[in-house]
Amino acid sequence: MNAIDKDFATAAVALPPPFASAPAPARGPDWHPLAWWGAAAAAWALICLPLLLVDVPPLTDYPNHLARMDVLANMARVPFLASVYEARWSVIPDLAIDSFMPWVVSVVPVHTAGRMLLALILLLDVAGAAACAAVLHGRRTWWSLGAALAAHNVAFLMGFLNFNLTLGAGMLLAAAWIRLRQRTPAPVAAAFGFGTVGLLFFGHLMGLFFHVVLIGSYEASLLWQRLRRCGWRPQAACRAVLASWPVALAAVPLAVLYPLSGLHGVPGDRSTALCRRCPASSTTASRSTRQPPVPCSVSWEHAGCWGASAPRPARCSHWCWSAACIRWCPRRSREPPLWPHGLR
Numbered sequence: 001m002n003a004i005d006k007d008f009a010t011a012a013v014a015l016p017p018p019f020a021s022a023p024a025p026a027r028g029p030d031w032h033p034l035a036w037w038g039a040a041a042a043a044w045a046l047i048c049l050p051l052l053l054v055d056v057p058p059l060t061d062y063p064n065h066l067a068r069m070d071v072l073a074n075m076a077r078v079p080f081l082a083s084v085y086e087a088r089w090s091v092i093p094d095l096a097i098d099s100f101m102p103w104v105v106s107v108v109p110v111h112t113a114g115r116m117l118l119a120l121i122l123l124l125d126v127a128g129a130a131a132c133a134a135v136l137h138g139r140r141t142w143w144s145l146g147a148a149l150a151a152h153n154v155a156f157l158m159g160f161l162n163f164n165l166t167l168g169a170g171m172l173l174a175a176a177w178i179r180l181r182q183r184t185p186a187p188v189a190a191a192f193g194f195g196t197v198g199l200l201f202f203g204h205l206m207g208l209f210f211h212v213v214l215i216g217s218y219e220a221s222l223l224w225q226r227l228r229r230c231g232w233r234p235q236a237a238c239r240a241v242l243a244s245w246p247v248a249l250a251a252v253p254l255a256v257l258y259p260l261s262g263l264h265g266v267p268g269d270r271s272t273a274l275c276r277r278c279p280a281s282s283t284t285a286s287r288s289t290r291q292p293p294v295p296c297s298v299s300w301e302h303a304g305c306w307g308a309s310a311p312r313p314a315r316c317s318h319w320c321w322s323a324a325c326i327r328w329c330p331r332r333s334r335e336p337p338l339w340p341h342g343l344r
Helices: 003-014 033-052 062-074 079-084 101-105 110-137 143-150 161-183 186-203 205-229 234-242 245-250 252-261 300-307 313-324
Strands: 085-087 274-276
Touching: 033 110, 033 143, 062 101, 062 110, 062 161, 062 274, 079 085, 101 110, 110 143, 110 161, 161 186, 161 205, 186 205, 186 245, 186 252, 205 234, 205 245, 205 252, 245 252
Parallel strands: none
Antiparallel strands: 085 274
């Protein structure tokens, strides 16, 4: 271990959550832990209730995703599908559901598998917000369950399944990063971040971006504490900045994988694992990405649930709002969904 790690390894592990130094507010009655878990399960069941009422939930891009999963699952058994479509597995930052849903569809009916996926997305949204609140405030908070009120948000209703799945997973992994930075040496967190960034890259690029903003905001708060502790002396400040090296290591997979994905400066649609063999057709069974991604919503609800139970919300407002203003969604396809012949 070099001199930089010797100076800051112990301090980085011992640092409390950035806003834990404020005096604790008056707390309500001490509820049994099972009460919180019961309320969380009830909230998740309530937001999943609409999925039991219809076979195909009215989400804009959902039929496109469902058709693509069915084609990928049945392409080897149906010659017609193999003559029209081909699977294309490469470095694509939009494979969250493509990576496992074809195998699920081969086991359970396609409509059941689709609704199971939607329930999983809703679970990850609520669990991710609750986990971030727990690690930041040092305890499970009732306010964090308010994320269930915003689970059916614009991105979900538009059917951006890859983005929503990666977003929920990104919040959970960001909470795990914060916990590791609080309790383990820096190399452990760096190795964890290296793996999770690579995994989330293949899920969805914008979900990964949200994850990077979360851990970057937390690391910025740690850096601010170290700089204040060292008195802003040049040499000590330099060591404080270099002590944030786990973030730089975690960014390596993004720097390597993005050029390999061919998303910049290359014409054509490289964003899905399924493409048509007939280039003359103007419609595809997958979501088109001819238009560049644009912001279509801002997710302030999750950050609000994390910060509402803070002792002094003003102290964490810079963290919450920086995370809140980075919920980006790809522009929805202007093409109608195409259901191949024989699919129901």
